[in-house]
Amino acid sequence: MSEPDTDRVAVRVSLPAYQKAEWVAEAEAMGMSQAEFVRTMVQAGRHEMGLDESDEETDPAETRSDPTSPGGDGLEDRVHGILRREGPLSWDALLRAVADDFEDRLDDTVAELQASGRVRYSGREGGYVAADE
Template identity: 50%
Template structure:
């Protein structure tokens, strides 16, 4: 059962320079990074109105319970298609392993940063004795 004050995690991936800009702006406003992102998303959402279109009775009933959606370059996608197009735009041929490497080149760095952040927030801990990470409940 969820309540209005229950919190959950939302994850997104952005370029490193953008994260640095957001962190700097959050510091200027004396806000945590989470508070800054949450505030900016809520402020930005006010500019998105649902697009008028023909709706069926079931669509209308369903939309009453949903919040307006923002436009998405790849609706229902995770941006992978756009990233593959971007990589292949140079006209070169990529073998599977090379393409995979292009797509995952920064995953280790992102994982390390994420684990460091989660550890600093006391959400995750590393145990050398157990040889891995675990949620810190």
């Protein structure tokens, strides 16, 4: 079995503000980042519509952080879920899959902090800074 392309790409979606607020609240209630929530919901919709050709249903709990461990990342469940979905992976491919998930979560978090005005990007200062500094 060849290794799937695990490169991540950004997808931008425009939607009404009320819908984004609903998605944020639902993601938080499920202990997911916004990216995890959208990926899970899209895959669930694809499965429901018969577009998901995989033989095995993915448990959404395997793709999200453990809500009982604030600040924890549910790494054991994430690794197990990745290997169940993708089959045998080399160490490097497994590391990329786990790191990509973290990058998505970090990207979501920074975007949320910027949207709330708590963090800003400053080219002059060489990167992201807390807005209250």
